[in-house]
Amino acid sequence: MIVTLILAAEVAFWVVLGLALTARYVLRLRTVSTVLLIGLPVLDLTLFTLAVLDLRGGATASWTHALAASYAGFSLGFGPSLVRWADRHFQYRFAGGPKPARSPKYGSARTRYEWQVAGRTTVSAGVTLGLITLMVPLSAGAAAFSTFTAWYLRLSMVAGINLIVAACYAIWPKEPPAGAIVEDGHVVGWEIPRQHQQL
Numbered sequence: 001m002i003v004t005l006i007l008a009a010e011v012a013f014w015v016v017l018g019l020a021l022t023a024r025y026v027l028r029l030r031t032v033s034t035v036l037l038i039g040l041p042v043l044d045l046t047l048f049t050l051a052v053l054d055l056r057g058g059a060t061a062s063w064t065h066a067l068a069a070s071y072a073g074f075s076l077g078f079g080p081s082l083v084r085w086a087d088r089h090f091q092y093r094f095a096g097g098p099k100p101a102r103s104p105k106y107g108s109a110r111t112r113y114e115w116q117v118a119g120r121t122t123v124s125a126g127v128t129l130g131l132i133t134l135m136v137p138l139s140a141g142a143a144a145f146s147t148f149t150a151w152y153l154r155l156s157m158v159a160g161i162n163l164i165v166a167a168c169y170a171i172w173p174k175e176p177p178a179g180a181i182v183e184d185g186h187v188v189g190w191e192i193p194r195q196h197q198q199l
Contacts, residue, residue: 002051002064009047025095044075055138061147069131077124104185106176111169118166125155
């Protein structure tokens with residue numbers, strides 16, 4: 001049952017997000033759009049609540065319950081940035097907005113970007129593990145903890161790796177190619193044409 005609910009929540013997330021952006025930029029209904037966007041984390045929290053009710057109803061703890069918790073964690077950690085990404089691309093394609101900028105590649109802008117990703121990953125992992133921990137006493141106690149052990153290890157590793165990557169960019173910032181003119185982490189021109197640099 002939980003797998004079906006997870007699939008339904010995934011589909012509902014993108015449908016509601018699409019409706020929210022359509023309401024905002026096509027129909028000019030900003031209030032409706034805002035209400036729909038607020039509903040996005042509610043979908044994931046509802047999924048988690050249903051997983052908890054499933055455990056309280058006597059279901060055996062499994063990876064599907066942990067996955068339901070991870071949706072709520074992802075929504076809190078990455079939800080706002082995902083909505084902003086979708087908003088920029090929707091504006092560009094359907095509302096005459098500017099072309100979305102790519103992620104920065106060089107210098108301090110890239111370092112800040114990596115720390116932002118690491119922060120979101122840490123929040124997502126922390127919330128997910130907290131919710132999974134809340135599930136343990138609702139099911140078979142020690143047996144449930146054993147079932148969820150892999151999630152503790154996996155999510156801790158993912159968060160740790162992201163923090164290490166961000167720290168590496170802070171210590172060794174990625175330098176742009178020689179002669180490049182860089183703004184906000186992007187190459188916007190060249191001091192000397194590239195073909196001349198190769199001569």
